[in-house]
Amino acid sequence: MKDKKLLTHFGYLFVREILVVLPETIIEDDISSTREFDAINSSNWNDVRLKLPSNYDENIGFLLEFRPMENVITYKEKVAFVFFATLMRRMISDEKLGLNFYLPISKINQNFQTAVKREAFSKQKMFFRKYFCKLIHGKLVECDELVELTMEEFLLGT
Numbered sequence: 085m086k087d088k089k090l091l092t093h094f095g096y097l098f099v100r101e102i103l104v105v106l107p108e109t110i111i112e113d114d115i116s117s118t119r120e121f122d123a124i125n126s127s128n129w130n131d132v133r134l135k136l137p138s139n140y141d142e143n144i145g146f147l148l149e150f151r152p153m154e155n156v157i158t159y160k161e162k163v164a165f166v167f168f169a170t171l172m173r174r175m176i177s178d179e180k181l182g183l184n185f186y187l188p189i190s191k192i193n194q195n196f197q198t199a200v201k202r203e204a205f206s207k208q209k210m211f212f213r214k215y216f217c218k219l220i221h222g223k224l225v226e227c228d229e230l231v232e233l234t235m236e237e238f239l240l241g242t
Contacts, residue, residue: 089186148173182218187211191230205235212238 135147150169157165176183187195191211198208209232215225233242 183216184218185213185216187213187230207234209234210238 133149135149137144137146175181176185195210198204198210201208204210211230212233213227214229214231215227218224218226
């Protein structure tokens with residue numbers, strides 16, 4: 085695995101939830117099953133989940149499942165959210181941009197606690213990286229500096 089930060093993320097999954105035992109799989113020795121990984125992954129992250137292919141013989145690849153809202157939204161809001169998530173996925177996976185959204189796990193936990201407060205979108209401040217891209221105004225920048233912004237400031241600019 086080339087991405088050391090992703091490898092560290094998987095390490096944190098096992099540190100936070102050391103052992104998940106499913107009664108129906110205690111005797112089973114099936115290395116092609118992803119049930120154990122799914123159980124560990126779902127017990128750590130509530131809003132985003134990495135889903136492995138259910139069958140390695142199929143060529144469907146990995147899936148990333150977003151579960152950010154638990155309130156009822158309209159059809160138009162749902163379409164807008166899916167469109168936004170699709171654009172974000174395309175930007176993040178574009179190797180030419182070299183985007184980096186990594187945050188320390190402690191800041192992610194703080195953001196999650198802040199996000200559930202009243203009027204979080206417009207009034208509560210959350211942590212974001214100051215620079216997502218290594219190339220800023222034609223210069224290479226290695227900056228891990230974090231800033232606190234409201235979601236409104238982040239999405240609309242400050």
